[in-house]
Amino acid sequence: MKKCLNCGYERQPKDEGIIPTTECPKCGIIYSKMTPPVNEEAHLSREPKPVAGAVRGGILKAKYIVIIVLICACGIYLITAKSPQEKLDSKLAEWMAAVDSLNRFEELKRGVESGEIT
Numbered sequence: 001m002k003k004c005l006n007c008g009y010e011r012q013p014k015d016e017g018i019i020p021t022t023e024c025p026k027c028g029i030i031y032s033k034m035t036p037p038v039n040e041e042a043h044l045s046r047e048p049k050p051v052a053g054a055v056r057g058g059i060l061k062a063k064y065i066v067i068i069v070l071i072c073a074c075g076i077y078l079i080t081a082k083s084p085q086e087k088l089d090s091k092l093a094e095w096m097a098a099v100d101s102l103n104r105f106e107e108l109k110r111g112v113e114s115g116e117i118t
């Protein structure tokens, strides 16, 4: 168990899960701020902050929120994307009808010019 160099308190198993392992349960000092890393927790002290774990947890939560938002956005996109497609289809049908009537007009004009229709 880790012993605090500030107050001499030795960490007890009961402290785990209540007090962060980076913090002294008695005086509340951050171990890594007090002493240079000498043991297996050396990698922890290299983190920018002693609360790096908590920060990482927050980032993870934020990532989940982003993923959920993206899924929602995709769902909304898929629902709304259908109507522009339908609009496009009806527009295309309008154009086809316009082209068709233009063709008929051309036929009629040709018929008048050739004297078939008076």
Ligand SMILES: [Zn+2]
Binding pocket: 004, 005, 006, 007, 008, 009, 024, 025, 026, 027, 028, 029
């Ligand atoms: Zn202490």
